[in-house]
Amino acid sequence: MAKNKLRQLFLSLIATDQTYERMMLRGEEVWVGRCIHCNKKLLFALDGEPLSEGSIEHIVPQNHGGGDEASNLAIACKRCNHQKGKRHDWKPLSDPGLQNVIEILRQRKAARSP
Numbered sequence: 001m002a003k004n005k006l007r008q009l010f011l012s013l014i015a016t017d018q019t020y021e022r023m024m025l026r027g028e029e030v031w032v033g034r035c036i037h038c039n040k041k042l043l044f045a046l047d048g049e050p051l052s053e054g055s056i057e058h059i060v061p062q063n064h065g066g067g068d069e070a071s072n073l074a075i076a077c078k079r080c081n082h083q084k085g086k087r088h089d090w091k092p093l094s095d096p097g098l099q100n101v102i103e104i105l106r107q108r109k110a111a112r113s114p
């Protein structure tokens with residue numbers, strides 16, 4: 001994904017996640033919020049550029065038809081995103097473990113919505 005498009009995507013997700021707040025950090029205004037999985041703090045510049053380990057998480061995995069629509073996306077740290085991919089995304093969509101992860105992420109996303 002092009003860098004500018006990715007920044008726009010981060011900004012649209014930040015706008016729909018109540019864990020994100022504008023804060024002053026070392027004299028600069030940034031967005032600070034939480035990984036959808038582990039609640040680790042994630043930082044973004046006001047233009048959407050990730051300043052830490054922020055990445056785009058697909059709630060329904062792309063290999064199971066999960067798309068890039070905002071309702072299927074959340075912000076996760078790279079470590080959690082990678083672990084979900086490794087542990088769950090390859091399973092059949094009917095797998096209870098994968099279904100459980102999808103359900104948890106949907107609930108967390110809903111709970112964070114303004």
Ligand SMILES: [Zn+2]
Pocket residue numbers: 035036037038039040076077078079080081
């Ligand atoms: Zn995380």
